[in-house]
Amino acid sequence: MSSKRYPEEFKREAVRQVTDRGHSVAQVADRLGVTTHSLYAWIKKYGPRSDEYQVKADDQAEIRRLQKELKRVTEERDILKKAAAYFAKESG
Structure with missing residues (x-):
């Protein structure tokens, strides 16, 4: 599993290839060497x-x-209820 980081402009350009130029997600992902999952996430973020x-x-x-x-x-409320009940019992 790769944890490679890509610059914002790279991601935006990949998204433009799918949304503006009509290429498929699979084609763009394969050509750029990224996973389709990453490309879909970028489309959600930058699309x-x-x-x-x-x-x-x-x-x-x-x-x-x-x-x-x-x-x-x-x-906190439950703790305060228990404390109030305890002190009421002690003083009574």
Whole structure:
């Protein structure tokens, strides 16, 4: 498995070959020596619908952040409930 990094302009040009010039993903990937998986990911990121993709990715990141925060706050609430019950029992 290669972890080769490609410059942004290389990726954009690969995407243009597919979206603007009509070459197939398989042809472009083979010619450039990249995987089709990588090329599809670049198309999502740099292609004509990339703004929609970025908005969706941002929304998903926000949802994950909020879920993580909700879990933390729920755990804190449960701890405080137990502490309140303990101290009510001790003082009573």
